[in-house]
Amino acid sequence: MMNNNKLHSEQRITLKGIILGLCLIPAHCYWIMMTEIVWYSGHPTIVSLFFNAVFTIFVIALLNLPLKRFAPRMALSEPDLLVIFVMVAIASAICGHDMVEILVPIVGHAFWFASPENEWAQLFHRYLPSWLTISDKKILEEYYEGNSTIYEWAHIRGWLVPMGWWVGFIFVLLFVMLCFTVIVRRQWTEQEKLSYPIIQLPLELSSHSVSFFRNRTMWVAFAIGCGIDLINGMRYFYPMIPEIPVRRRYITLFTEKPWNAIGSIPISFYPFVIGLGFFIPLDLSFSCWFFFWVWRAEDVLSSILGLRSLPEFPYVTEQAAGGYIGLGLIAIWATRGHLKRVFRTLIRSDKVMDDSREPLRYRTAVVGLLVGFTLLIVFSVRAGMGVKIAVAFFALYFLLAIAISRMRAELGTPVHDLHYAGPEQMLTKLLGTRRINGADLTIMSLFWFITRAYRSHPMPHQLEGFKMAERIHTGSRHLAWAMILATFVGAVASFWALLHYAYRFGASSRIVGPALTFGREPFDRLQTWLYHPTESNIPATGFILLGIVITIFLAIMRTRFVWWWFHPAGYAVSSSWGMNVFWMCLFMSWLIKGIILRFGGIRTHRRVVPFFLGLILGECIARSIWALISVIFSIPTGTGHW
Secondary structure, three states: OHHHHHHHHOEOOOHHHHHHHHHHHHHHHHHHHHHHHHOOOOOHHHOOOOHHHHHHHHHHHHHHHHHHHHOOOOOOOHHHHHHHHHHHHHHHHHHOOOOHHHHHHHHHHHHHOOOOOOOHHHHOHHHOOOOOOOOOHHHHHHHHHOOOOOOOHHHHHHHHHHHHHHHHHHHHHHHHHHHHHHHHHHHHHHHOOOOOHHHHHHHHHHOOOOHHHHOHHHHHHHHHHHHHHHHHHHHHHOOOOOOOOOOOEEEEOOOOOOHHHHOEEEEOOOHHHHHHHHOOOHHHHHHHHHHHHHHHHHHHHHHHOOOOOOOOOOOHHHHHHHHHHHHHHHHHHHOHHHHHHHHHHHHOOOOOOOOOOOOOOHHHHHHHHHHHHHHHHHHHHHHOOOHHHHHHHHHHHHHHHHHHHHHHHHOOOOOOOOOOOOHHHHHHHHHOHHHOOHHHHHHHHHOHHHHOOOOOOOHHHHHHHHHHHHHOOEOOHHHHHHHHHHHHHHHHHHHHHHHHHHHHHOOOOOOOHHHHHHHHHHHHHHHHHHHOOOOOOHHHHHHHHHHHHHHHHHHHHHHHOOOOOOOHHHHHHOOOHHHHHHHHHHHHHHHHHHHHHHHOHHHHHHHHHHHHHHHHHHHHHHHHHHHHHHHHHOOOOOOOOO
């Protein structure tokens, strides 16, 4: 056994795999910006498993098969395929729908759209740091109006300083995440043996085994998933083609009060989500659709009690935010023993735990985490935030990040968006905007690109990358350095891709419309905060605390009673936009998996796994094909929304 493990450990990530991963990053940033911002023809970064990364590893794995047979020296190893997938996924998360796509539009929006009517100049221009924003109208003019190019020195020089600072901020932010994942990796991966459902397909694709590609069941499911999406995509160009009804539709169940408070119900049957849902534990998939109906029942109850006139009742967003905070606290509490051992390892001369096989030494990871967190605070204070607000802001942010990473590692939820419930929302509800000065509110608004939603959060991809390395028995130290390189290159390439399109089409144009929306949102909200200062929102704060309490209660019940089906993560994620779209898919997965386990047992479950992997892969490939058609031919394809 020891010799076998030693043999496995000799598999190493080579420079060839890292270089190929770095070369693919700009192409993927270009692809994502083109599809998500310009043509709205696919959104790979709003679900847990990015279909552009799956497409890449699928194509490379297919090309690698003949190379392994006829030119083995040129072929990529399993660790190389793994590092390519992880690097592309991390760069895509940075580029994606909830990060740089929002950041770049913010940089100049407050100055270009300031007017005497909105009084932005008087309200908050003095709080905007010149090294993080652009106020020069000459630089911004062609950015917003288009028909120009970023490849002029005047444009490059204008963007260079804010881009440099923001790239540095993103780099430090993800480095702190990396350090935390290194610290908890052994506990979550090797001790608790969390299942990491999201990595099942990437692991199969990166494996040297050809059995997956020879599995007929997988190809049947692939044909179903891919065929449905290809046919529905063709209908955009040829309307006479009948549509296969799997996309989201809305039905109205009730028209009379109080039941009409349920509203329209979204129904969808995406093969991709049904496939992912099959790998989710039954109690979570049940809880996702069950709590979806609980939220609707709350709407009915509020209608019965005459509370519908209150604008935020029943404070669903606040309850969800509390749920995520509760999950983060539970994750830290569950890891407390391991964290104590890590701390003893740092202060004792004799090693309590051997960290020679960790991606980073524990001492390096802890120091990196503390230094990185301090740098984020220094960055924020230099920008204008107070120290206390900055510490509270990033403490809440990383607590949410921990919750999402733990949720993905343990349960594999396909979405975790949590719209409009970031740290600044919690702090303004808790303290009231009257107690927070204008500079704090303004800088928190600049951080909108990391708090608007959490769909493409990069931290779970780091943790899942280390799990994949453990599964294929390769050292993770080179993988950690590859992640660091991917972070820097991905941040720079993301800026380049969006600026390339903005100067070409115009950030104010209909074509690059989402960029304009993303830039407007934080400053409209900031205007409201400064115009209408508020006191502490006691009801909203109470519902955040209620969400924390309910989540902890559900977790306690789940650990004490085997029959308890209500998962705390289901409560937290089920109110989101994503779960609103996918609840029916998860209901189908839960029903199918439950029937298979009930009547076929674990053996039948294992036999049908390739079918559901094929469903995921099929829709990933079809969506990637339509997205590439958009990129290559500069046309929309009508496959934009899930």
